[in-house]
Amino acid sequence: MSSAADAEYDKYARLLAELHEYFTTRHRFKGRREIGSGAYGAAIAYTETLTDGAGEGGSRNGNGDTGQRNTAQRTRKVIAKVAFDADSDASVANEAKDLAAVRGAEYIVRLLYEGPTAAQVLSRRTLVEDPEEHGDWETILGRFIAAGRRIPNRVLWGMFLCCEFTEGGPEP
Numbered sequence: 001m002s003s004a005a006d007a008e009y010d011k012y013a014r015l016l017a018e019l020h021e022y023f024t025t026r027h028r029f030k031g032r033r034e035i036g037s038g039a040y041g042a043a044i045a046y047t048e049t050l051t052d053g054a055g056e057g058g059s060r061n062g063n064g065d066t067g068q069r070n071t072a073q074r075t076r077k078v079i080a081k082v083a084f085d086a087d088s089d090a091s092v093a094n095e096a097k098d099l100a101a102v103r104g105a106e107y108i109v110r111l112l113y114e115g116p117t118a119a120q121v122l123s124r125r126t127l128v129e130d131p132e133e134h135g136d137w138e139t140i141l142g143r144f145i146a147a148g149r150r151i152p153n154r155v156l157w158g159m160f161l162c163c164e165f166t167e168g169g170p171e172p
Helices: 003-026 086-101 137-147 153-166
Strands: 029-037 041-051 073-083 109-114 126-131
Touching (some): 003 041, 029 073, 041 086, 073 086, 086 126
């Protein structure tokens, strides 16, 4: 490996270590499995621990009672995405904007957190997504085919809107 490639790899490794440190110490994230990387950034899978009745961040018991906490715990899979460099920050911001634009028609992922607050702590723009259960198109399609059912229009339109806005389609 050349020295330029070594330097790039070291920079990438430091960024992933920074991301891991942030989410495991400031949030209830455990584990770390890199699920992909590309020209703009990387995606890392974590398991987040929530308390039953907790809201998005899992930090409250959900009933407004601050005196007594519900200690029953559950987990969910989350994906943290981080931009590799300043040029890639715009790509992560665009993805967050696109996911926000199709909120309510989310069949694949749901945007949980987009990092303006984390940007003050992390060196690169970051977002966290909640992959919906059975949320890949192949699984959804397979279930309808196996059941001998037609796919409802609301599902088709939701997928169309997700694809349209992801590809830079018209503004809603």
